[in-house]
Amino acid sequence: MTQDFWRAKPWWCQPWSIVSTGVLVSAGSWLVLHRWWITLPVALLVLAWWGLFLVVVPSITPVEPEP
Numbered sequence: 001m002t003q004d005f006w007r008a009k010p011w012w013c014q015p016w017s018i019v020s021t022g023v024l025v026s027a028g029s030w031l032v033l034h035r036w037w038i039t040l041p042v043a044l045l046v047l048a049w050w051g052l053f054l055v056v057v058p059s060i061t062p063v064e065p066e067p
Contacts, residue, residue, distance in 0.1 A: 002058045005058045005061055006058070015054055018054060019050065019054075022049060022050055026039065026042055026043045026046050029042040029043075
């Protein structure tokens with residue numbers, strides 16, 4: 001069922017783009033600021049974002065079968 005969900009999404013909403021964006025944001029926070037107390041909340045928000053968009057949304061979104 002989740003395969004059909006991801007096939008219906010554009011390239012910028014695929015799992016690889018969501019994960020790579022989250023990694024870049026977290027790493028960029030550390031590379032630019034060098035402050036763990038800023039990078040840690042950023043990384044936690046990214047993990048929550050991943051959980052929401054990679055796990056929860058595909059599991060609760062009904063996908064209509066293609067004709």
